[in-house]
Amino acid sequence: MNCEVCHLKELEVESFEIREVLRCILHTIIFHRALGLIRPKDIDLELFDITYVQCGEIEVEKKIDETIEHFISWIEKHPNKKSQISLSFYEVKSKQPSWFNNKQRSYWEQWYVNLNVLHQTKSPSHHSKLVMDTGEASEERNSRRTMLEQSLQEVLFQIIKFVNEKKDHVPPINDGVIYCPFEITMPSSSDSTFGRDIWKRMLHSGGHPSMLS
Amino acid sequence: MDFPENLPSPDIGRLEQIVSHFFPKALHIVLDSRIPSLQSRGRTRDRSSGGLNVKKSDKWFNLIMGDRPAALDKLHSWHRNILDSMIIDIILIHPTDDDDDHGNVRSAETVIERWVVQYENPLIMSPQTSDPSTRYQKVYKKAIILLRSLYAQTRLLPAYRVSRQLSSSLASSRYEMVYKVSSFSDVFSPPVTETMKEFRFSPVEVPPGRLCASVTYRSDLSDFNLGAHITLPPRIITDYVGSPATDPMRFFPSPGQSFEATSFHFQGRAGRPPLTTSSASERPHSWTSGFHRPPTPNQSFSPDFHWSRTDGGDSHHQLSPPFSPSGSPSTPRGSYSPRINVRPGTAPVTIPSSATFNRYVSSNFSEPSRNPLPPFSPKSTRRSPSSQDSLPGIALYKSSRSGESPSGLINHYPGHKLTKDSKYDSGRFSGLLSSSGSPRFGFSRSPSRLSSDLEDPDCSCPFDFDDVDESVLQYSQSLDRRKTSSSISQSLPIGRKSQDAAVGVLVQMLKTAPPLRQDSSTYMASSMSGVQREGSSVSGAESEFSMARSTSDALEELRNYKQLKDLLLSKSKSVGGATRVH
Numbered sequence: 059m060n061c062e063v064c065h066l067k068e069l070e071v072e073s074f075e076i077r078e079v080l081r082c083i084l085h086t087i088i089f090h091r092a093l094g095l096i097r098p099k100d101i102d103l104e105l106f107d108i109t110y111v112q113c114g115e116i117e118v119e120k121k122i123d124e125t126i127e128h129f130i131s132w133i134e135k136h137p138n139k140k141s142q143i144s145l146s147f148y149e150v151k152s153k154q155p156s157w158f159n160n161k162q163r164s165y166w167e168q169w170y171v172n173l174n175v176l177h178q179t180k181s182p183s184h185h186s187k188l189v190m191d192t193g194e195a196s197e198e199r200n201s202r203r204t205m206l207e208q209s210l211q212e213v214l215f216q217i218i219k220f221v222n223e224k225k226d227h228v229p230p231i232n233d234g235v236i237y238c239p240f241e242i243t244m245p246s247s248s249d250s251t252f253g254r255d256i257w258k259r260m261l262h263s264g265g266h267p268s269m270l271s
Numbered sequence: 272m273d274f275p276e277n278l279p280s281p282d283i284g285r286l287e288q289i290v291s292h293f294f295p296k297a298l299h300i301v302l303d304s305r306i307p308s309l310q311s312r313g314r315t316r317d318r319s320s321g322g323l324n325v326k327k328s329d330k331w332f333n334l335i336m337g338d339r340p341a342a343l344d345k346l347h348s349w350h351r352n353i354l355d356s357m358i359i360d361i362i363l364i365h366p367t368d369d370d371d372d373h374g375n376v377r378s379a380e381t382v383i384e385r386w387v388v389q390y391e392n393p394l395i396m397s398p399q400t401s402d403p404s405t406r407y408q409k410v411y412k413k414a415i416i417l418l419r420s421l422y423a424q425t426r427l428l429p430a431y432r433v434s435r436q437l438s439s440s441l442a443s444s445r446y447e448m449v450y451k452v453s454s455f456s457d458v459f460s461p462p463v464t465e466t467m468k469e470f471r472f473s474p475v476e477v478p479p480g481r482l483c484a485s486v487t488y489r490s491d492l493s494d495f496n497l498g499a500h501i502t503l504p505p506r507i508i509t510d511y512v513g514s515p516a517t518d519p520m521r522f523f524p525s526p527g528q529s530f531e532a533t534s535f536h537f538q539g540r541a542g543r544p545p546l547t548t549s550s551a552s553e554r555p556h557s558w559t560s561g562f563h564r565p566p567t568p569n570q571s572f573s574p575d576f577h578w579s580r581t582d583g584g585d586s587h588h589q590l591s592p593p594f595s596p597s598g599s600p601s602t603p604r605g606s607y608s609p610r611i612n613v614r615p616g617t618a619p620v621t622i623p624s625s626a627t628f629n630r631y632v633s634s635n636f637s638e639p640s641r642n643p644l645p646p647f648s649p650k651s652t653r654r655s656p657s658s659q660d661s662l663p664g665i666a667l668y669k670s671s672r673s674g675e676s677p678s679g680l681i682n683h684y685p686g687h688k689l690t691k692d693s694k695y696d697s698g699r700f701s702g703l704l705s706s707s708g709s710p711r712f713g714f715s716r717s718p719s720r721l722s723s724d725l726e727d728p729d730c731s732c733p734f735d736f737d738d739v740d741e742s743v744l745q746y747s748q749s750l751d752r753r754k755t756s757s758s759i760s761q762s763l764p765i766g767r768k769s770q771d772a773a774v775g776v777l778v779q780m781l782k783t784a785p786p787l788r789q790d791s792s793t794y795m796a797s798s799m800s801g802v803q804r805e806g807s808s809v810s811g812a813e814s815e816f817s818m819a820r821s822t823s824d825a826l827e828e829l830r831n832y833k834q835l836k837d838l839l840l841s842k843s844k845s846v847g848g849a850t851r852v853h
Contacts, residue, residue: 095325095335109426110423221416221420
């Protein structure tokens with residue numbers, strides 16, 4: 059089975075926008091991959107005029123939030139400009155369930171969320187220019203925010219388009235399985251593959267971990 | 272529609288079911304997100320129960336939408352042939368600029384979205400290579416994914432936002448979003464403009480044909496000016512200033528500034544139609560109702576009548592906007608209608624040159640704590656310091672209100688006022704403090720001392736100074752010329768429109784006047800001090816002469832005050848107790 063890879067468009071975000079942007083993107087992807095019986099949940103972003111959809115599973119929401127928090131703390135420790143989050147769907151082919159057994163996993167889809175985190179400079183401006191800087195800064199912030207919103211919409215369209223075009227590689231749905239197992243990784247920006255700061259979160263579906271091919 | 276014969280009969284049935292159930296599901300998804308009246312109930316049931324209480328029909332494609340409205344079932348009832356396309360038009364009814372013959376605004380219909388779902392049946396059947404037993408599962412899985420993406424797409428398109436805005440109770444009734452479901456795009460449907468974009472979902476192979484879905488939509492809905500006609504739902508105001516009810520002495524910024532402040536919160540979300548000035552100004556303030564009482568002397572500075580937008584015709588507005596010194600009674604925005612009596616270029620008040628009055632001034636200055644009226648003034652009168660024509664009442668009034676002494680006129684208090692002005696953008700306090708920030712007094716006898724700038728534009732007179740100018744000048748001049756008390760009542764501005772102002776002046780004079788019984792002693796002391804301060808050399812003979820003169824002046828003043836007092840009492844009855852006489 060081929061592993062389909064999708065590199066999403068890079069987004070320039072500020073540190074306080076990371077949470078909403080990541081939540082939007084990750085939930086949208088998982089919504090298209092949670093093929094079990096779900097009750098969709100519409101979520102309005104607070105920073106942007108965008109509504110995205112969650113699959114409604116509390117476990118998924120919780121895990122995504124924890125991941126995002128870890129990512130934010132990771133960003134603070136590694137203030138690299140560009141960061142990448144990888145969301146991977148896999149199947150466990152081994153007959154025996156195992157938690158940390160990479161060899162038994164078969165990744166069938168990988169998503170790369172590219173973020174360019176802008177670190178705000180806190181250089182004080184002179185009092186004489188304070189008013190002007192504030193006005194210009196707010197104007198610049200607004201325009202950047204608008205561009206980010208448009209870019210985020212483009213990313214969501216990109217997800218929908220990819221999901222539509224590639225369907226054959228998706229494993230079949232098992233009874234009782236709501237969402238496909240997935241993991242989120244944060245490779246360092248210098249590494250194209252998994253770096254030193256990798257940590258993995260495993261998620262198992264509510265049903266039997268083995269999946270019929 | 273003939274399904275392939277090589278398929279097991281259950282599969283045929285299942286495939287057909289997939290197709291037949293796909294249409295109503297797609298219809299439900301689209302209309303649920305566009306037409307509020309067709310929104311499903313039971314959508315937000317307890318999620319912990321999962322799919323336990325879900326109808327079987329709602330479980331199709333593993334997407335729980337909630338109870339399907341009856342209207343949707345009726346809509347789908349006509350769609351009996353799965354080969355028929357299903358075209359869902361989302362139409363926006365909006366007003367146009369054209370008016371009909373009767374002056375009524377016309378409405379127009381514009382298709383802002385067109386969803387097309389169809390099952391294409393190819394003329395030539397392609398050979399099926401996959402295992403028939405798993406074909407249904409794969410087809411179903413793909414159909415699920417297709418509907419997932421269709422669901423997500425409905426939330427991303429601009430019509431979704433419009434739909435939510437229109438469904439709010441604050442929306443204008445002139446806009447409406449309706450739908451039309453048909454099996455073909457007939458000529459009666461509003462045309463799809465070229466400016467619309469199209470998104471085609473990848474078809475799902477359902478042998479023998481395939482399920483297709485597409486949407487044509489308008490990416491830009493700003494032409495309909497929805498933002499000007501829709502009030503956004505209430506949001507928390509983080510820069511709420513507070514109502515006059517809680518803090519009546521607190522000043523508010525100018526209307527323009529405040530409206531900009533409120534609209535700022537709404538523009539914070541990019542993509543939303545920005546609030547126009549009219550819509551921002553139409554947003555009611557919490558304190559606009561109930562504050563239309565006429566200002567009393569002690570409440571003339573309450574900012575309520577700054578903001579009472581509804582009572583545009585009230586005449587008790589006495590404050591002025593910063594940039595309308597013309598005194599027009601109405602404002603362009605209709606936010607308030609103050610009676611503007613501000614003359615930014617007027618000169619500060621000067622004290623009359625009478626010696627007696629000097630003593631009063633000095634005596635008043637010796638009591639800086641006496642400040643019966645609010646410390647700040649919305650008035651913005653400025654008087655030239657050089658004028659010898661004094662406004663004794665005003666000067667005293669100012670001094671007493673400011674609580675300043677001549678020597679200490681340039682003190683913290685003007686600074687305090689400056690702080691207030693700058694903080695609250697006291698444009699209405701257009702008579703801003705000068706650099707000296709103190710009222711000016713013109714003492715005829717010691718002009719050098721008078722030059723200590725005592726400019727007090729923030730005169731705390733509850734009445735209109737500007738209207739009093741002439742009248743009070745007359746009064747002061749009469750004082751200077753005649754120095755008699757008999758003419759004072761005649762010189763008073765009786766019958767003029769500044770009657771109240773004159774009364775105020777007199778009130779202040781009486782307030783700041785020393786007690787009548789203590790006149791003799793204080794007059795002697797003050798007169799002596801005044802004479803000494805005047806810088807004239809005082810010999811014994813001169814002192815006796817000045818003492819005798821002081822006494823006569825004092826008595827004269829006493830008589831004047833008595834008359835003033837009587838006059839004031841009579842006036843207060845006519846004014847209705849608006850003034851207080853101490």
